[in-house]
Amino acid sequence: MSKQTEILERVIIKFAGDSGDGMQLTGTQFTNTAALLGNDLSTFPDFPAEIRAPQGTLAGVSGFQLHFGSVNIYSPGDACDVLVAMNAAALKVNLSQLKKGGLIIVNTEGFDAKNLRLANIPEDKNPLNDGSLDNYQVIKIDVTKLTRAALEGSGLGIKEIDRSKNMFVLGYLYWMYNRPLENSIKFLEEKFSKKKDILDANIKILKAGYAYGDTTETSLRRYIVNPAPMPPGTYRNIMGNQAAAIGLIAAAEKSGLPLFYGSYPITPASDILHELARHKNFGVRSFQAEDEIAAISTAIGASFGGHLAATASSGPGIALKGEAIGLAVMYEIPLVIINVQRGGPSTGLPTKTEQADLLQAVNGRNGEAPVPVVAANSPADAFEATYEACRLALEFMTPVFLLSDGYIANGAEPWKFPQADDLKAIKVEFLKEKNAGGKFLPYKRNEKLSRPWAIPGTKGLEHRIGGIEKQHETGNISYEPENHEFMVRLRNDKVEGIANYIPEQKLDSGPDKGKLLILGWGSTYGAIKTACIHARSEGFDAAHAHLRYVKPFPKNLGEILYNYEKVLIPEMNMGQLLMLIRSKYMIPAIGLNKIKGLPFTAGEIKDKIIELMK
Amino acid sequence: MSKQTEILERVIIKFAGDSGDGMQLTGTQFTNTAALLGNDLSTFPDFPAEIRAPQGTLAGVSGFQLHFGSVNIYSPGDACDVLVAMNAAALKVNLSQLKKGGLIIVNTEGFDAKNLRLANIPEDKNPLNDGSLDNYQVIKIDVTKLTRAALEGSGLGIKEIDRSKNMFVLGYLYWMYNRPLENSIKFLEEKFSKKKDILDANIKILKAGYAYGDTTETSLRRYIVNPAPMPPGTYRNIMGNQAAAIGLIAAAEKSGLPLFYGSYPITPASDILHELARHKNFGVRSFQAEDEIAAISTAIGASFGGHLAATASSGPGIALKGEAIGLAVMYEIPLVIINVQRGGPSTGLPTKTEQADLLQAVNGRNGEAPVPVVAANSPADAFEATYEACRLALEFMTPVFLLSDGYIANGAEPWKFPQADDLKAIKVEFLKEKNAGGKFLPYKRNEKLSRPWAIPGTKGLEHRIGGIEKQHETGNISYEPENHEFMVRLRNDKVEGIANYIPEQKLDSGPDKGKLLILGWGSTYGAIKTACIHARSEGFDAAHAHLRYVKPFPKNLGEILYNYEKVLIPEMNMGQLLMLIRSKYMIPAIGLNKIKGLPFTAGEIKDKIIELMK
Amino acid sequence: MTENTALQNSEQKLTAKDLVTDQEVRWCPGCGDYSILKQVQTVIPELGIPRENLVFVSGIGCSSRFPYYMETYGMHSIHGRATAIASGLKAARPELSVWLVTGDGDALSIGGNHFIHMLRRNFNVNILLFNNQIYGLTKGQYSPTSEEGKITKSTPMGSVDHPFNPIALAMGADGTFIARSMDRDPVHLKDMLRRCHQHKGTSFLEIYQNCNVFNDGAFEIFTEKKTKKQETLFVENGKPLVFGANNEKGVKLDGFTPVIVDLTDSSNSVNDLWVHDERDRVKAGILGRFFDNPAHENHFPRPFGVFYVEDRFCYEDALNEQINSVLSSKGKGDLNKLLRGREVWEIA
Amino acid sequence: MTENTALQNSEQKLTAKDLVTDQEVRWCPGCGDYSILKQVQTVIPELGIPRENLVFVSGIGCSSRFPYYMETYGMHSIHGRATAIASGLKAARPELSVWLVTGDGDALSIGGNHFIHMLRRNFNVNILLFNNQIYGLTKGQYSPTSEEGKITKSTPMGSVDHPFNPIALAMGADGTFIARSMDRDPVHLKDMLRRCHQHKGTSFLEIYQNCNVFNDGAFEIFTEKKTKKQETLFVENGKPLVFGANNEKGVKLDGFTPVIVDLTDSSNSVNDLWVHDERDRVKAGILGRFFDNPAHENHFPRPFGVFYVEDRFCYEDALNEQINSVLSSKGKGDLNKLLRGREVWEIA
Ligand SMILES: Cc1ncc(C[n+]2csc(CCOP(=O)(O)OP(=O)(O)O)c2C)c(N)n1
């Protein structure tokens, strides 16, 4: 029987199952294949908070959302078109995210009495039978049974056999979306190069899934999603934490400095440490410290020693670093502090995303201790943002905050990666000799108000630095009142002066004056961008500007803001950028705040745009 | 020869000498006597940063400023009328603070070759001879010589003899200001009750100083400063840190709770610990922890156990407490966190004052972690502010920040202390039984959105609290997105809702609408109040409002602000309250900022008032 | 009220079941934490402490989820600070029975300082350190107890940190009760839990705990039947150090040097063996250093049991004595006097 | 470049004077810190380290002002973190000679955790702990080394904290070089400073330092002529433990129990005495516990000198070996390859 083929512009698939069902791998494989076919895409995994929550329970559901298309994609998307549910719990947790009329692919074995009970569903309310899914298209496949049948006699144990059932689903989806199997087969071959029997089983099941689609009548439709009109070039897929790690290495290479990374594990920042630890051949010194205070302290020591030094953590760990950040402000040494934000306060929602540490970055220290703040917009953008944070730290001899979040850290997207040669140069020169007519003034400043970097080992530049207020230029201890005010203002001017050396703020889209500007920062980028496109298509032409620099603001930001009747600031917090903007520019900007541990959907922002513009 | 007696309204004396010269004691004695005579007054000591900087050096100068009068006194005052300088360094450091034409009393022996050298004064520039003091009245006394002469044959060693020379100065000033010696003699009798020879020597020298004024012609004038028109009542003298300590004890007594105080020493907060440690007969458990994190953590443990728990530190130590404060926010347990602010950032100017930790108090934590912030205005006011912070903590089950600063902590003023019975009641009731129809809901809320306090030892109320997001009412762990947003908003509403239970903002002085409002917080109170009085007398009638509550702001604050054309916010920082006010009320308030480690002078503020009003 | 009088107030006997909460236990299936939870729930009722007088305090980590599963008072706190929190609680409420659950990262990495300070101050608190030699909750980085060369996510080429010996560290910090047990030996574990309770002062119990997801089998050699008897040394006060499948081996001291002897060889006698003395600090120190890598030849068996006990005053007792002594000498403080201070004057 | 090759690069010999900065020394007159500064400035030039390769790192406290007075590179940092800062510096720049100056509060109270972690990691850094048994800079609160019952501003009724024994703590944390000296014995102090430098690994030197303002005379009994010989025990490797005004007393071991013997009594011989062996961990442990209050009868003399030495790899060496081994096996990383990752696709 011939099946109908439809062309789609974009698809959002949510792969959901128990933590042990391999949904992260399935999603990643589908993603990589989509990327190789030239789709634009964006993904976001959704882990359970527990390491391994009890199998089959609601807490144990692991999900992976993929948004791919023949158009440009800026976020993992809002409601899904397709939901793969390997068990009852996965269906229950994710159903509300599925579009009405959307497609559900279920593994029927995951809806047996035991699984229903674990998902807290009364047995007589089995969603597969009780009509509650009538508004959706449901494809029921007994994946477990089919997998076992296919591998009978393979010599593998039942546990190993069952573990390959995710390949059946992958194969089936490859069939449905007209995708080749080669890429995944290659992947399996690498992964199981030493376990021939398991490799064979996986490939067999992958093909079985494909064949099942081809031969059965479970679905009468197949879909084609054409390549997206992406700028020509070579692409790779990248996750945010990985991008940050690579950004650090790139900045070290380009500045000619060794990289020191002092860190203490914490979700969702740990992967930066893991990634860096793998690159010792770049001379990376990654140091797992005893706590966050030691982590930043070691980085401070390494920075004094002439390394590009960085540390990363998430909210609670950043809180612990406050005192040492103040020290780095006084020292005026380069240091990059990455905060991969998660849901707060306190331990909060450690595996969820949030943007509620902005004011902590700006104000979370004693005294007037200004630190520039740079924000990453998306997984791939984390590379550039990190690189830029390093550049500022080195050129201005200052600690710099880089804000990322759980959504950026674990999300992935295609990245038209640069060539090493294309990266902005970072010029670092250690001072080699006395800088003031036979005298050495460690706090003498250049036109950027930046001081020289004189590292141990340099003859004649022996000097002492400390956290007590320093005399201008000499850096000696000074309790002199006038000097203190002078230095506080000087450190402030230095940071504010960075505005003279960063690009002016640009609009991301929309008219350059008018009714509404959406001002964003960080990971809301994709949702805002998509929302603007959708609103525009409905006749509401809002402008969008997205901040890379949250402190100092770009010089022309005020001008831009004053060009609009209204300014909307969507944030995953209670209005933190909002507060900074209102107090600085005296405009009654409006906040759109979501504090659910989840990113905005484009729809939420679009609705607000329309509400404000109509 | 009869000497002229003049009546003065107010006098500012600065006692200055080497750290070893006993100027703090001299100042305190003169202060106590002034208080007993009914003068209003205010004092501020000015310690060197070193424990004992080398004798005679500029770094070793220790000062004590006293402002007393027959009128109301609100601050230690600006420029001095009298400068006592025990050595050359003391003169050099303090001369710029003396009014033109003011009186200088010097100990000539402190201007010998050695002392000049230590003070970095070329020998030929001895200020006592080179005419540089021509614009002042100078009384030169060889105090050392006179003291030694008076005690010849006393059997005391030369070191002990010299140590009593400050009594000579005190006696001389008592003569000059017509003060009785009795009070100081009583003090000496107590202090040296076990060292009869030293007691006798001190009294002898005190009287010798008095007699010296009476008989010699060093001064032809004496002064009378009459009692001030203070509200009738009984007064004592009190320092800010002492007031805070007593405030904690009073709140504990009035609420019927034991007091637990966990702290780690740091300048200028340590004296609160020292004071509390002395009051074990109030059942105070003072605990010197291994660091600031442990200090607040022990307080959190004690609070869970049902104690009124408090911790104090200064900037760097407060930075370390950020993570634990977030935990207390999540726990929703009562806790008072006192920050005795000092010059920052980092170690900064540890012995100097500043107000630059306000935004740290408001924002210095990860996530949305709202904490009420209460500020003390003056040394005596620290009692009431502390008491109020305790009340809010207990009634709203929340950590509360109390902001003090070095100026308040070490300053002193007369205090019309209350009777225990006059203190506002603080009602605390531990929950005794289940609160929800046979169930216990630890996070069920009352009309203040406050939760019950159920302490270990209470049968049937066993429950667990933690830093992970909690389910509404049950307090169980919840990763549910809607619940998270609900709880973040609830915790915010609870803190903002305190505005419904605190007094409305009142004006301290001035017209209730008009051209200019000065909005202050913290220790700028006295300087602003005095500045307003002076400006008013010059025809510039500015209004003054002073915030006790910085978070939440009093409900009517906006109304008040909108009644003035201009709002001026003087702060010892770069504009922190300014930022909060601008962003919340959208008014272009103006900052007056001083970041010198020193309090404002009334003159500085008055000048600004006039500049803005004319 | 002291802990002991509190004991007597207990009205009806608790059962293990009474200590189970309504929260689903969320450790990975197979995790060693389950067994420890079970033994704690079994032992506690024996101790006769009223449930409302029990408080479990923890930091952050898999192990630190423990309080949620105990139907007592409980505090799940922040990483590394449980020791400090428990110190404050115990200082405030000495009559409570305070149990602290922590991990190797929680107690010895970020929490190392509060840990050693609690030991020296000797608060009467029971510390249960679940040592799985790994960071479980953050998914598998090495910890300060991981062995040298350990390959983990953060040390793909192997760790270059020399690990702590927790027993030695606790001895160095003047701990007054130092013991070790394991998740897989319920009888021994229960015994150690009882001893912890009995000891007045900080009881430090290191519990080897299998993290079957990120460090499976770390202690297999000590816990599994096949090797356990050869590789472990269960010490008991007053008993000679004997081990081996058939108790055929012993440890004697040659001067300060411990030597393993073969008891089947007639030239050796049980009577020559080192007799364990919990109160001998020097010997406890030597025993604590039986810490070789079991892969090394001629290695010593790993000791389990109580290494060391000492009687020393508890911080909270000394603190309360001070308070009581002032109270009895000066009487209860009078707030009006305090407000009034030493010197006052009247304005009419 | 290792520390040793750095040595050879030294061009001209330093003198103590070359190590004096233009900053006025601001300790209280009479403070023990002066003497220590002087000995350090005297010893350093002997070591042949070029001045530019020296870094002094400190925390906060009176003692921590030290770097300002050394004409070398220096970091005055924040309270308790000097150990962590020095670890980072040493990991980054192993060829530097890093000296750490800290106080009893700085190292053992707020900085206790970084301290024990540095010891176990064994960074090749020299820790000079100025122990004055008090908080000097904050004007006189008790510290974790203050004796029980200590009356200070924060403990007007006497401290109820049992103090750390810093030597024992360092042993428990697996320190590889553990020694004690005093401010008032320049010759011994200089000797110990040299030994610190010689040792590869973390050298921990506790220096008894008199705070004449807030804790005057705390060590008088050990430092003053009248009592010094009776009350101190200067240990040297390979030498018997002898002390007393005329070396008339000795310490021998009776089993594990140290006993003071009278050498003037003919039944005792120097040959029976305990001979100090720096590399014997057990004996070093016993020696470290000679820590009685000198007011107690029959107390032991307080030992000075090197208690314990052990050779163990340094963290920074192992780290650099890993880096070098990958570099030689994989070659220097190629940034373009890293940017490119494993899998790419082309859009034309
Ligand atoms: C301040 C802070 N830093 C880091 C973390 C992340 N974190 C949580 S638990 C943990 C370590 C867990 O290891 P362990 O204490 O051994 O407990 P286990 O999970 O193995 O039982 C870390 C690093 C955190 N929650 N808070």
Ligand SMILES: Cc1ncc(C[n+]2csc(CCOP(=O)(O)OP(=O)(O)O)c2C)c(N)n1
């Ligand atoms: C975070 C922080 N907490 C507290 C302080 C205050 N403080 C400075 S030095 C010190 C202790 C000093 O004692 P010690 O380390 O023994 O040094 P000493 O002054 O005796 O040489 C303290 C508590 C500080 N500067 N920073």
Ligand code: SF4
């Ligand atoms: S990760 Fe390890 S320690 Fe944590 S629950 Fe799972 S098995 Fe247990």
Ligand code: SF4
């Ligand atoms: S206070 Fe003590 S330790 Fe500090 S400088 Fe003075 S004498 Fe030395």
Ligand SMILES: [Mg+2]
């Ligand atoms: Mg662990």
Ligand SMILES: [Mg+2]
């Ligand atoms: Mg000290």
